[in-house]
Amino acid sequence: MTEETEQAVPDEERDEDDAYSLQRKDVAAILYAVDIGDREKLVALMEPLHAADIADLLEQINAFDRMRLIKLYGKEFDGDILSELDESIREEVINALHPEVLAEAVRELESDDVVDLLEDLDEAQQEAILEVLDNSDRVAVEKSLTYPEFSAGRLMQREVVMAPEHWNVGEAIDYLRNTEDLPEQFYHIVLVDPKLRPVGNVTLGRLMASRREVLLRSLISETFHVIPVTRDEGEVAYAFNQYHLISAPVVDENERLVGVITIDDAMAVLDEEHEEDILRLAGVGEESRLSDTVLETTKQRFPWLAVNLLTAVLASLVIAQFETAIAQVVALAVLMPIVASMGGNAGTQALTVAVRALATKDLTGSNVWRVIRREVMVGLVNGLVFALVMGLVGLFWFGSAQLGGVIAAAMVINLVVAGLAGIVIPVVLERLKVDPALASGAFVTTVTDVVGFFAFLGLAVLVLL
């Protein structure tokens, strides 16, 4: 919490453990200022807030208040707020801004932020924004947009601080002092060979601590990772996390330096990738946002529910094969959801671990067979334990040892199958280049439902009738 933001609410009312500046009281005060149309008050209340917090505020309030706030706030509207805004309401906000305010806001931004802003807009809006940029900025932005979406080329800054590999510390320092427009934030100098290929990084800390005559070459960091401009941004974020990179040079197909990616951008991508994974696993469109309307949300969730309906109907078809048995022994209808439900849960457990391990590259060709064996064994052990429990439930609830035996056997079978399906299905999907987070859930539940009902009812017919 910065000293400034603390002005908004007195210290004693804040939660010490909360890193977040935007409190409910602040939101209420701001909305009140909007209600009474008090521009001065609104600006005073917004002033201590970070652009990220203002963006959150705009996402949390409803569309009507959002429009009124933007109108009242007027020319104070900052380019950074646009960058921080969620894509789902960015378009709406851009349309609400006065063209002059928008132009001013966009001109403040660095070129990589403008690219990020433009990506999700329709062509007319893109044109409108590109028009207000300086010539050189516009060229830079247009060049970035030629790289594939979600690639390193879109993520990188084009401004790189570089030095020839034969320079010494003194030459580098003099160069830095005499360069007018250094990037806002940079942490390394990239050493390049005569063909502009990056050969190493020198941290600014090391540069400052060394004597002028020391060669830059002798100061390069151990950790150095070059990123092809076409690499997927998810892979870039992974590399930053795995190898503890702070910044990494980006190269084109000729291995020439074209930009640099810094860890803060990589962290934002990591966060987005996680969000996607978690939402996909739950069958929620990965574009899902809290500020989405009922209609948008319904549309995002519909496909997965439709797939689930097919799965459920498939399971019902299995049950329908055993109508006669159920009519004779109604206890089967009472107990059968237990077997299916346990299988579904065990399958989801194995599946989630597998999807996560694939994403972090912990599950590889080297250990996949061992992990499959493990999942089957885990299913077997848990299956045996719950078979015992359910066997006893069957025995004492319905007074039938045979029924207990049937549900016990079905439980073991379904938990073993669940473990197997939970690991094999995501691995196969990954090999087929289908995102396992997106598709595994439906397959695994289908398997555990069908196997669960079939094993239980099938065994019941064999044993009980």
Next chain:
Amino acid sequence: MTEETEQAVPDEERDEDDAYSLQRKDVAAILYAVDIGDREKLVALMEPLHAADIADLLEQINAFDRMRLIKLYGKEFDGDILSELDESIREEVINALHPEVLAEAVRELESDDVVDLLEDLDEAQQEAILEVLDNSDRVAVEKSLTYPEFSAGRLMQREVVMAPEHWNVGEAIDYLRNTEDLPEQFYHIVLVDPKLRPVGNVTLGRLMASRREVLLRSLISETFHVIPVTRDEGEVAYAFNQYHLISAPVVDENERLVGVITIDDAMAVLDEEHEEDILRLAGVGEESRLSDTVLETTKQRFPWLAVNLLTAVLASLVIAQFETAIAQVVALAVLMPIVASMGGNAGTQALTVAVRALATKDLTGSNVWRVIRREVMVGLVNGLVFALVMGLVGLFWFGSAQLGGVIAAAMVINLVVAGLAGIVIPVVLERLKVDPALASGAFVTTVTDVVGFFAFLGLAVLVLL
């Protein structure tokens, strides 16, 4: 991919889009070297690998190969590998290392890495490691261990580069040049007042680009965030991501500077928090690792399955109330899992969005009522659509308009309840300071199962019998 690591496998065999250096071929070659006991070859194969990759390798192979590899690798074993190793096998590896190799490995590490290493070891192992440290390092490590686990105090580095707020650029540069043991990586100088309270950050880039007589005070970064030493590391990671921090000073209860946290550590925490969330949502112990044994894995997954069994039995008890109805109309047994399953899925969708939004602080007191209303409406709209579909299925499959009407009505009821439960339950748990990721799933499924079966079978009794 670094130039060095490329030596391990020829370029043309690598996946261009893969940021990961450790290929299956490498693992096979290394295991072969271990098999034939060729130490020279092993060292040559391991040399190009990053410590993080070696740790991954050790996690991927089985315990027997791991021991043999460590024995053969001997004194080459690096402290960084220990830091990168997953906690689940760290203890095993530490026990396998020759005491002298362990001592050497630990002495290489920075004090915050030693803290991270010690946290999860038993006391005897902790003592053994503390003993080999230099006096000053040991004191630093012991001091860090006095802070609560998962707090900023454990995460921070104690080495901070600071300067009095009245210094100018020249004084700061001279100080940096004359200081012997600057931290390996640092990006800011922290300005402090006479009571050692941090007042601002100056980036090294800005420092280097400014004239000697410029006051540091005039160069401080806009984004400045002070972290209390007791703050939870999850909140710290959140603040780094929200406010795009690169490094942040940590202060004690008197607001005095005691350390600094850098973004690379915050990124690692963010990654761990995500892992925990995703695993908790699936009912898998958050400590779950691919290298865990069958027994460990079984134990982690058992509790959630046990909770699910209770849920399922509860649902069965509901079904048991309608045995007579099911015996008369077996179609009820065939169709009832569909209603429950759709409710469970819709509930999980709403729940996952809510848990994620709570974690990112997007769901707050300011918008919770709007989001609840939205979830209910989404449940209603999707419920109506699927009611229509299932009504037709009921009609044509079983030739009964009444049965179709019953399943349609039950579907609407259960999807609305699922939406409501999916948002309200995690919000309430969060207010009660229970992690919603951990507990919501069980509650939501219970609600949707019970409501699903009760609504469908209850309506059937009213309408059909």
